[in-house]
Amino acid sequence: MMRRLLPVSTAILLAISCMSSTASPEFDLSRLPSYQPQQQVSGSIRNFGFGLGGLLKDWEDGFRKFHPDIQFDDRLPTSDAAIPALVTGVTDLAPDGGEATLTETLSFFETYGHYPTDITVASGAYDVEGRSNGLVVYVSKDNPISKLTIEQLDGIFGAARTGGLRGFKWTLADGRDARKDIRTWGQLGLKGAWANKPIHTYGHAPSGTSRFFQWKVLENGDKWNPDYEEFVETGSKMIGDADRVKQHGGLQYMLSDRLAHDPYGIAWTVVPQASKVTGIKPIALAPRGGGSFVVPSRASFQSREYPLVRSIYIYLNRTPGQAVEPKLKEFLRYVLSREGQEAVVKNGNYLPLTAAVVSEQRKKLE
Known part of the structure; x- marks a missing residue:
């Protein structure tokens, strides 16, 4: 009926x-957790996919303030390269401006026997082209x-x-x-x-x-x-x-x-x-x-009360039952923190996550 x-x-x-987005009130991110490192990490994190309009670099710069010994090896031609790079093992993280396609998901599953882990890191834009x-x-x-x-x-x-x-x-x-x-x-x-x-x-x-x-x-x-x-x-x-x-x-x-x-x-x-x-x-x-x-x-x-909001993702290859590599977990915890989402607001291309979504996504890292 x-x-x-x-x-x-x-x-x-x-x-x-x-x-206009400039007329909208500033978002209240006070309920989001402040970033507190669980451990110091070092080494290199490979990112292959999309730079998210400079947002990925903003996150990297912010993260290095807490972990100065971390390095990033970025190859960021397009979202279309994200999942294929994860499938072929040439990246640790795959930033993507959209959902994985049927063929991408199937290709990953046929290679590794499980689905890629998707972490929602921001909400899609309202009026930014x-x-x-x-x-x-x-x-x-x-x-x-x-x-x-x-x-x-x-x-x-x-x-x-x-x-x-x-x-x-x-x-x-x-x-x-x-x-x-x-x-x-x-x-x-x-x-x-x-x-x-x-x-x-x-x-x-x-x-x-x-x-x-x-x-x-x-x-x-x-x-x-x-x-x-x-x-x-x-x-x-x-x-x-x-x-x-x-x-x-x-x-x-x-x-x-x-x-x-x-x-x-x-x-x-x-x-x-x-x-x-x-x-x-x-x-x-x-x-x-x-x-x-x-x-x-x-x-x-x-x-995210409106039902047709899109999400921005970072994908990773996590074998079920195994822990996320510490440096990747720390970086994603930073992205899913108040500081990480403040970077989303400052960057201006996307919309920051709510506390509920942040909590849900952080659970995927445990």
Whole structure:
């Protein structure tokens, strides 16, 4: 049964969505543990992957104040190199701006017989372009819809499926039948002239961002609404010359030329792509399984109350039952400390973790 949709002030939604990060209050990190070394470490730590917009260097500089005999050997071309470097054994830590892919996880498992250990070290950005931004759902400003659940998003953007992936394992528990497809606005509670109008769906073409949407919304299924129109991220290296000439295919085109003029459309994207587009509004979302509807904002991204926030990771190869190497453990404990998360705030590319997430991640090191 669909939830009855309650009105939310569009003006408030737009004001919060367009809020500049410089206007947001400073984050309170007082509940995070201050870094206290468990032991002095020395030697070299190899990092292979992504430099996280300079944040990894900031962490290294801060860590050396406590452990001056530690050295870092960094090779930081791209997130795409992180897990492969871990698989081939040429790194100790693999900083990555996104989730491991199916083939990366499977490759690692086939090599070592266990999953890579993922440590969440920051939250993805709200409005800083190109920094693993969380996802926001938009509709035309003329559309009366204001709230949706993740289950409803699944019904809108997905299709009937027999199952979904958990890691690289297929599970029938994540399947659903066509009765949960949502194809008209009336199925979402809209009345009158809206009731029988078809829903037009828009979003990203295959990418790390779309994999995240499939994971969080489609339960790692790959069955999309047949109506779904995908667009390549504006300014990305995925846009070919022909598309550039035509100025067609970019997300800003999708939002400004399509969604803004389509009262029956709905799109998911990231705030930097939508921030300069008029005629659209963001939607508040409730998590899968129930909970409050949350408006997308920098604050709700940082608190992780908003259900489509992304994570930034450092992966390592830890054999189950074996201790984490002391120098790696100390470095990751520093990252997951008040000092480490203060560096996230100062760097400005990502959002700092909450005390609850820090506590959860530190337990993975024990």
